[in-house]
Amino acid sequence: MSEISRAADALASLGPAVSVFGSARIxxxxxxYQTAETLSAQLARAGFAVIAGGGPGIMExxxxxxxxxxxxxxxxxxxxPHEARNNGYQSIALEFExxxxxxxxxxxxxxxxxxxxxxxxxxxxxxxxxxxxxxxxVEPAPVILMGREFWQGLADWxxxxxxxxxxxxxxxLELFVIEDDPARVVELIVxxxxxxxxxxxxxxxxxx
Numbered sequence: 689m690s691e692i693s694r695a696a697d698a699l700a701s702l703g704p705a706v707s708v709f710g711s712a713r714i715x716x717x718x719x720x721y722q723t724a725e726t727l728s729a730q731l732a733r734a735g736f737a738v739i740a741g742g743g744p745g746i747m748e749x750x751x752x753x754x755x756x757x758x759x760x761x762x763x764x765x766x767x768x769p770h771e772a773r774n775n776g777y778q779s780i781a782l783e784f785e786x787x788x789x790x791x792x793x794x795x796x797x798x799x800x801x802x803x804x805x806x807x808x809x810x811x812x813x814x815x816x817x818x819x820x821x822x823x824x825x826v827e828p829a830p831v832i833l834m835g836r837e838f839w840q841g842l843a844d845w846x847x848x849x850x851x852x853x854x855x856x857x858x859x860x861l862e863l864f865v866i867e868d869d870p871a872r873v874v875e876l877i878v879x880x881x882x883x884x885x886x887x888x889x890x891x892x893x894x895x896x
Contacts, residue, residue, distance in 0.1 A: 691789035692796075695764075695782050699797050702760065702780075704881055705737035707794045709813045710746025710804035720804050723834055724749035727802065727870040732759020734874050739764065739794060742782075746804045748775035755779060762797075764790050795820055800830040800877040805838040818863055830880050831864040832873050839866050 708728060714720050728738045728750045738754035741747035742763030754761035755777035763778035767785050774781065784790040791813065794801075801817040803810055814833075820826040833839040843866060850856045867873050 689789075691784055691786060692792050695784075695789070695793040696796065698780060698782060699762065699793070702737050702762070702797055704735070704799045705739050705760075705762065705797050706731050706800045706802060706877060707739045707798040707813075707817075708746070708750035708802045708804070709741070709806060709810045710750070711806035711810060712741070712743045712745040712747060713807070714745040714749075714805065716749075720746060720835055720838075721749040723868070723870060724804050725753040727834070727873055728753030728761075729757040729759075730870055730874045731877070732757035732761075734878055736799070736877070737762060737797075739797060741766065741790075741809075742774050742778060744773055744775060746806065748777065751775050751777040764793055766790055791816060795826055798826075798829065799881050800832070802832045802834060802873060803839075804834045821863055822860055828880075828884060830876055832876065833864060833866045834868060834870075834873065836866050836868055 708724060710720070710724060724746045731738055732754040737760035738750055739762040740750035742751065742765035751761045751763055752775070760780065761778050762780045763774060763782065765774045765781060765783050766787065767783065782793070794813065795817070803814045817831050821829055821831060846856070847861060851858060851861065865876070867876065
């Protein structure tokens with residue numbers, strides 16, 4: 689709780705922000721790295737802060753894009769024995785010992801969620817975002833998957849298995865979209881934010 693409180697104080701005046709999830713293992717020469725960097729730069733120019741995990745890979749690309757575009761780049765750094773390097777593109781850097789408080793900070797401050805290719809951690813963040821939006825525990829927010837080649841199989845499985853077995857409803861398939869064009873992703877987020885949030889109406893809050 690002290691980590692959540694400290695993060696809430698540090699980000700109290702952050703304003704509208706977008707969380708970008710993705711793997712620490714994606715190399716700098718990957719097209720996904722370039723996509724994350726381009727997306728975050730465009731988000732920063734559109735007036736959004738960018739929140740990422742603070743580590744290497746996609747997290748670094750997301751922080752770098754926002755930082756070099758002169759936007760607010762937030763890094764939520766997790767202390768892990770096998771991932772000692774935090775990236776150097778953070779205008780606000782926070783340290784976390786616990787995944788719970790780190791994830792809570794993402795969801796307290798985000799107007800949208802973007803997931804690029806990643807592993808278990810990225811899937812954990814993605815499905816928690818979907819669950820919180822689905823159940824109304826956070827405000828409605830776009831959940832966008834970037835990398836159709838990577839994500840389409842998962843999306844097909846959700847439709848063929850979860851929907852077929854009745855564990856989700858047909859409308860739940862509308863909780864996320866797959867989109868590869870950074871400009872289109874920014875457009876979707878800007879449109880949603882304009883419709884659902886007044887200029888100063890996005891107050892940070894824990895999921896209820």
